[in-house]
Amino acid sequence: MNGVEATISSHGRAPPRPLAERRERHPKELEDWLNARIFHPLGDRLAILLVPTGVSPNMVSFAGWVLIVASGFLYTGLPWPISVLLAFPLHMLWHVFDGADGDLARRTGRASALGELVDGICDYTGHIILYVLLAAFLSLQEPAIGGWAWWIATAAGASRILQSNHSESQRRSYLWRVYGIPWLKDAVQAKDESLDRPSLFTRLFGPLGRLYVAFAAASSPLSARIDPIVARAEGDAWERERVSRVCRVAAKRPLQAQSLLGPNLRTVALGLSMAAGSPLWFFLYEIVPLTLILFWSRRLQRRCDLTILARLGP
Secondary structure (H helix, E strand, O other): OOHHHHHHHHHOOOOOHHHHHOOOOOOOHOHHHHHHHHEEEEEEEHHHHHHOOOOHHHHHHHHHHHHHHHHHHHHOOOOOOOOHHHHHHHHHHHHHHHHHHHHHHOOOOOHHHHHHHHHHHHHHHHHHHHHHHHHHHHHOOOOOOOHHHHHHHHHHHHHHHHHHHHHHHHHHHHHHHHOOOOOOHHHHHOOHHHHOOOOOOHHHHHHHHHHHHHHHHOOOOOOHHHHHHHHHHHHHHHHHHHHHHHHHHHHHHHHHHHHHOOHHHHHHHHHHHOOOOOHHHHHHHHOOOOHHHHHHHHHHHHHHHHHHHHHHOO
16 A cells, blocks of 8 residues: 555545645735735736746846836935826835745746845845935925934834835745745745855855844744744645635635735825825834834734644644
8 A cells, every 4th residue: 555545544635725726826814905905916927028038037026126226216316296106106116026036036937035135135235225215305395304304214214114025024924824935934944055156146145044034033023933843844735734724714804904904005195194195104004004013013923923833742
């Protein structure tokens, strides 16, 4: 009796298909309206168009960086309302490129931890420049605020980093737990050699990738106990299916909170704030309500992780 027959005999039915065969590019439970209807469909089409051109995923990531920075210059360098009419669509277009780079990497077999790091660096540095431009604009636009604009922008930027790190890392952890899709954390823990190549980029930004993973671990400390359970289940189709099912059910509420901390609503909020004439409302939106949502999301994630540990054992 071979292994498959033995498994069928012991469980009474054929083993579940491996997670790798059931992976979806965009799982529905992670999709909000903008991603499902606009950003991801357009990103997929862009990736398909780029496959035969030889354009690399890193080039697409850099193009996204250009879109972020360009939108910042348009928001702050042109008179209202022309600034909003040009900058807002450009910033929205960044979301299409942000999805297309990963899809292109998968379609061309170029997906890697280094590529994920490049994508993250482009997104973060592009938005740092955007925040600097918005802070300078606010300081000149509102004399009563003056130099305080820089402190407000810094507080908003720091809030965004913590909120985005939590949202992105937990959603990536969900993809690994439920669908077996690895992410940067796995590469850092496995000491992926692509992150240690003797190049200027890895020397400058490799430590930032590790810092990102460290923040993610601090955001959800119980992951250190869950990760080994998921890893041990990789060799057993039945156990891996059980782990996937438990993690999927437990994460329903945290995923809803984490979607509120994602980039889509931020881009819309910035557009509305600039349409109202000032980035101040956008900065306050990040500092106050989104920070409260972050604390709520972390609490939900802790409950989720405790539920997973209770159901999967020590």
